[in-house]
Amino acid sequence: MITLTEENYIKAIFHLGKQGSVTVSTNALAEAMNTKASSATDMIKKLAEKNYANYKKYQGVSLTADGKRVAVNIIRKHRLWEVFLVDKLNFTWDQVHDVAEQLEHIKSQKLIDELDAFLDFPTHDPHGDPIPDKQGKFEHVEKTSLSNAKEGVSYVCVGVNDSSVDFLKYLDNNAIALGTVIKVLHKEPFDHSIKIKIDGKELMVSQTVGKNLFLKEA
Amino acid sequence: MITLTEENYIKAIFHLGKQGSVTVSTNALAEAMNTKASSATDMIKKLAEKNYANYKKYQGVSLTADGKRVAVNIIRKHRLWEVFLVDKLNFTWDQVHDVAEQLEHIKSQKLIDELDAFLDFPTHDPHGDPIPDKQGKFEHVEKTSLSNAKEGVSYVCVGVNDSSVDFLKYLDNNAIALGTVIKVLHKEPFDHSIKIKIDGKELMVSQTVGKNLFLKEA
DNA sequence: ATAATTGTTTAGAGCGGTCTAAAAATAAGC
DNA sequence: GCTTATTTTTAGACCGCTCTAAACAATTAT
Ligand SMILES: [Mn+2]
Ligand SMILES: [Mn+2]
Ligand SMILES: [Mn+2]
Ligand SMILES: [Mn+2]
Numbered sequence: 031m032i033t034l035t036e037e038n039y040i041k042a043i044f045h046l047g048k049q050g051s052v053t054v055s056t057n058a059l060a061e062a063m064n065t066k067a068s069s070a071t072d073m074i075k076k077l078a079e080k081n082y083a084n085y086k087k088y089q090g091v092s093l094t095a096d097g098k099r100v101a102v103n104i105i106r107k108h109r110l111w112e113v114f115l116v117d118k119l120n121f122t123w124d125q126v127h128d129v130a131e132q133l134e135h136i137k138s139q140k141l142i143d144e145l146d147a148f149l150d151f152p153t154h155d156p157h158g159d160p161i162p163d164k165q166g167k168f169e170h171v172e173k174t175s176l177s178n179a180k181e182g183v184s185y186v187c188v189g190v191n192d193s194s195v196d197f198l199k200y201l202d203n204n205a206i207a208l209g210t211v212i213k214v215l216h217k218e219p220f221d222h223s224i225k226i227k228i229d230g231k232e233l234m235v236s237q238t239v240g241k242n243l244f245l246k247e248a
Numbered sequence: 249m250i251t252l253t254e255e256n257y258i259k260a261i262f263h264l265g266k267q268g269s270v271t272v273s274t275n276a277l278a279e280a281m282n283t284k285a286s287s288a289t290d291m292i293k294k295l296a297e298k299n300y301a302n303y304k305k306y307q308g309v310s311l312t313a314d315g316k317r318v319a320v321n322i323i324r325k326h327r328l329w330e331v332f333l334v335d336k337l338n339f340t341w342d343q344v345h346d347v348a349e350q351l352e353h354i355k356s357q358k359l360i361d362e363l364d365a366f367l368d369f370p371t372h373d374p375h376g377d378p379i380p381d382k383q384g385k386f387e388h389v390e391k392t393s394l395s396n397a398k399e400g401v402s403y404v405c406v407g408v409n410d411s412s413v414d415f416l417k418y419l420d421n422n423a424i425a426l427g428t429v430i431k432v433l434h435k436e437p438f439d440h441s442i443k444i445k446i447d448g449k450e451l452m453v454s455q456t457v458g459k460n461l462f463l464k465e466a
Numbered sequence: 467a468t469a470a471t472t473g474t475t476t477a478g479a480g481c482g483g484t485c486t487a488a489a490a491a492t493a494a495g496c
Numbered sequence: 497g498c499t500t501a502t503t504t505t506t507a508g509a510c511c512g513c514t515c516t517a518a519a520c521a522a523t524t525a526t
Contacts, residue, residue: 035513056474069514071475076512088474088521119362129356138347144337253483274504287484289505294482306491306504 032080034135037104039063039073040082043093044101050093059091102166108134109155110145116156117149123156124198157198158189158208158244176212176224177240184213185245192242201243204233211248250298252353255322257281257291258300261311262319269316271308320384326352327373328363334374335367341374342416375416376407376426376462394430394442395458402431403463410460419461422451429466 042062044050060070074091077083082097093101111133115121121129143164146152153169154160160169173188187210190197201207205228215232216225222237235243260280265272278288292309295301300315311319329351333339339347361382364370371387372378378387391406405428408415419425423446433450434443440455453461 033512057472065513066515067474068476068516072513075475115359119359119366121358121362125358129354129359132354132356133351136347136350138350140339140343141333141337141347144339148337251482275502283483284485285504286486286506290483 032082032100036073036077036080036082037100037135039070039077040093040097040101041104043077043083043091044098044105047092050098050101053090053092055090099166102162102168104134106162106164106166107136107142109159109161110142110149110152112155112157113149113152113161114145117152122198122202124193124195124202126156127193127195156208157193158187171244172246173244174246175241176214176226176235176243176245177222177237179214179224179245181214181217184211184248186211186248187243188246189244190242191244197239197242200239204235205229205231206243212245250300250318254291254295254298254300255318255353257288257295258311258315258319259322261295261301261309262316262323265310267316269310271310273308277309317384320380320386322352324380324384325354325360327377327379328360328367328370330373330375331367331370331379332363335370340416340420342411342413342420344374345411345413374426375411376405389462390464391462392464393459394432394444394453394461394463395440395455397432397442397463399432399435402429402466404429404466405461406464407462408460409462415457415460418457422453423447423449424461430463 039059040050042059043054046058046062047054056067056070056074059074060067063070074083074085077091077097078085081094082100084092084094108130111130112126115126115129116123146164151163152161154171158171160171162168171188174185175191176185179185187206187208189208190201206212210228213227214224215227218224222240223234224237224240225232225234227233257277260277261272264276264280274285274288274292277292278285281288292301292303295309295315296303299312300318302310302312326348329348330344333344333347334341364382369381370379372389376389378389380386389406392403393409394403397403405424405426407426408419424430428446431445432442433445436442440458442453442455442458444451444453
């Protein structure tokens with residue numbers, strides 16, 4: 031039996047540590063979970079005890095094969111629910127995250143299998159993130175951040191690194207969505223801001239935006 | 249802020265006490281919640297403290313107006329999710345309850361409003377129970393139990409008093425579903441078993457079945 | 467290499483929910 | 497009415513998860 035809180039910690043370790051294989055520091059985990067380091071330590075011990083995590087004192091934490099399986103399954107549920115909310119219930123991409131955080135913990139194998147079929151086996155969620163299949167296989171998404179894109183080249187927007195309401199609404203306001211074609215006009219060395227062209231209109235974006243927008247060559 | 253456990257207790261008080269207005273005993277509540285009387289007492293105190301329940305020591309518990317609102321909202325969510333599972337995800341009426349018990353606690357007003365619309369504002373769940381509308385209004389279902397039905401009269405099945413897997417599968421096996429026409433042939437005084445006719449075929453059912461099957465005159 | 471800083475773990479406590487065992491109140495039997 | 501049985505409440509404990517404060521380990525600076 032695995033608790034909702036344990037699932038959330040496992041997911042956080044997975045995301046912080048590049049699929050859970052890289053070691054994650056206690057402070058980083060606490061920060062991500064909005065708790066204190068002492069709470070993170072307690073949970074890490076428990077996860078290690080239950081064989082979801084590898085842990086040596088002062089050496090950080092990573093996921094075992096079991097832990098990775100749990101993480102992938104939760105991510106699969108999270109992203110399938112996000113697709114459901116957008117495709118069927120008229121949610122916008124900035125409205126789905128909080129609800130999906132709750133729905134991802136519903137326990138029913140049939141539910142998630144049927145939902146997957148009902149949605150026609152989607153491969154990506156509303157933010158462009160890949161949805162693991164029933165076996166936990168991820169489709170790797172080829173992508174570069176806008177910050178690493180080359181001047182003069184045209185790209186397609188394929189994802190975001192930050193699913194916060196503020197960032198997603200900023201993108202909406204500037205007509206940037208998944209599939210939008212973006213041409214990189216100029217990268218300013220001084221403050222790393224970037225001039226881009228979208229649908230004929232020029233736009234200046236900050237370094238922060240550049241780092242959080244994922245593209246692939248058009 | 250109201251916890252998942254509080255919500256479940258409130259719902260139980262509502263169901264045990266005829267919409268929460270009749271007083272419910274500590275033992276009955278503990279029994280329904282699969283806990284001990286001492287746990288029920290603790291929770292009753294907390295609910296009274298939060299103004300969801302009326303409570304005087306040794307006098308049982310009932311719901312306040314606030315408590316009733318909470319209960320009705322959870323029931324609404326529970327039943328809408330049940331409809332979703334059956335109508336959209338190929339669940340059978342005996343498979344929905346456990347999952348709905350989890351889904352009913354998801355917190356999002358938009359989610360439930362959109363789900364309601366997506367399902368085309370259903371008025372009854374897969375077990376024939378009425379779904380409260382957004383304002384909490386129940387449509388009253390006119391019904392008698394099969395045990396109270398009159399010999400020689402034809403009825404339509406409109407609901408069940410017991411949504412357990414065993415009972416629902418029994419009904420499936422005997423071709424009894426919502427909408428099925430049932431004629432009462434004979435009520436045996438000795439053991440209160442009942443001979444009925446369904447689709448031309450005669451069937452003998454026990455008193456237990458009679459008490460758990462709701463009908464209305466055809 | 468020693469000192470200072472930063473990162474991590476432990477100690478001890480609190481809250482929500484559960485339990486068992488025992489005390490108190492109510493209901494039933496005679 | 498008094499006694500017994502039943503119901504309900506209290507007392508004290510435990511588990512999961514959180515916190516603050518303090519101890520300890522690792523890293524960085526001088
Ligand atoms: Mn999300
Ligand atoms: Mn997403
Ligand atoms: Mn149900
Ligand atoms: Mn139902």
